[in-house]
Amino acid sequence: MEKSVSCDASRLSVAPMMDWTDRHCRVFHRRMSRRALLYTEMVTAPAVIHGERARLLDYDAAEHPLALQLGGSDADELRAATRIAADWGYDEINLNVGCPSDRVQSGCFGAVLMKTPDLVAECVAAMIAESPVEVTVKCRIGVDEQDPHEVLPAFLEKMQGAGVRRIAIHARKAWLQGLSPKDNREIPPLDYPLVHAMKAQFPALHLSINGGIETLEQVRDHLAVMDGAMLGRAAYHRPWDVLGQADRLWGDTPPLDGPVDAALAMRPYIARHLAAGGRLHQITRHMLGLFHGLPGARNWRRVLSEGASRGGIEVFDAALAQITAPSEPVEPA
Template structure:
């Protein structure tokens, strides 16, 4: 299956959340959805611990690496290095409003410099064996999204980009925190939908505020893809448990309990390698959201995972099994 087909539904890159443990959990529930790493800066790849930053489990495929940066030469070299890891896509972050991102002159602030973004993606494409894509906002600060977004997309198309994920909110770089930028600016789905009509040759995904598979299906009547973020993290089974039906494929598991049981051997392996339980289970707290035993599951893991082992996980599982029975 081609990567564009997998991006019919994707899980957004989320800093401090979509690490390799989170991605393995998500892959357990969907064999088809495209997964994204947390954003990794080009400077970190050039100067940091590359294995720690870039290693992932082969089960995660299809998986995309998201890069952050604004120096074309640096991004080119980071892309060249990352190519050895075999990611299925390299994505450039033009949407994150974080203060630390702004201070590095990348992320959402780049919406103001489409020519620089074009130089960046061109440099990345020159050395990338896989597709280079962009994730952006509809605009920033005083930009008029109805003008800024189509101009930005046109410039990306000129640079050779064929796939873009659009967060349907403007970002206010001064005055709103990163969290507020994910909640306060109003969503403008109609504008994003209009972009698909104006750029029919581009593969466009909509991101932002999508909280259910039913909502995703509605967007897919117009858009090529849907990217889900916080809802997929906090309520993973609700968003991903039936996701493969979007491709006409049967889901790998029938319920969240089966997923939790399937994760147990992986957790044991992680513990044997010296890892800690909470590194995995912090991503699983919402697995049983709205289901019998969810409160006990979350309580046991929240209280015991930071210092406990597999016995804590088993105790949490018993909370769910006891109530289900």
């Protein structure tokens, strides 16, 4: 019987972000929110099949609910990778149809797949047939010269026909030539009304909106229309502002009282990582924005940035002391 992440879990999710949403980042985010759905970085299907699975797929048990994002365009490879990922214990398997980078395009996956919806439908149907957990899609509203008002509804209809029940839509087109991945997150205009209209047109689909969402107030506005909202850079750069209060979206009390508590909640995890031979910066690089906008934030970032590559837990403690017990006048955030 198919197991799935409760649709309620994706009411707020943190987007898959290459080089950012690794296991340490996700543990940190989970400390601040019990409810938000977390995504891994994208992993290609061939890497899952042939690579070092423990390195690519392992996670901390506290990370659930947790989705693995796969990249690929070969139905047989995606079927096999989905089976492996489901057996690894992931709650959801997501197919990347949204990343515009040259590296991803060269592998014929990501946003370029918006041009071949029949192939995407074949891939997700194969994944669904093999998977005991929910298979989802993350897409754009279109690419290049495509008209999103024509392409997006046709794409969603194709996905629904293939058995997909949940889709996250980045409300921008992707330009596959001439724009970097960073520019593709900023330059193409957002079209929230189009994505909102898709919910009315496809009421049976569980649709989340992504792109340019910065605050929980904006999340609440979107949730008046959409089933879910997905945040990326805002959750990473201002984690407490976003995730520290996120559980209120479900009517729950947040698990922590403030960003200092979030830092302290990570200390035992950091100590275990160091004892196992890990490096401090592998974790703390994801925590630099924890005190964004607060007194001492600049000193927190400075101590971690200067010392975490070679230091141990004492560097973390010294950085936190810049917030809790500054020995010199606190610089502006």
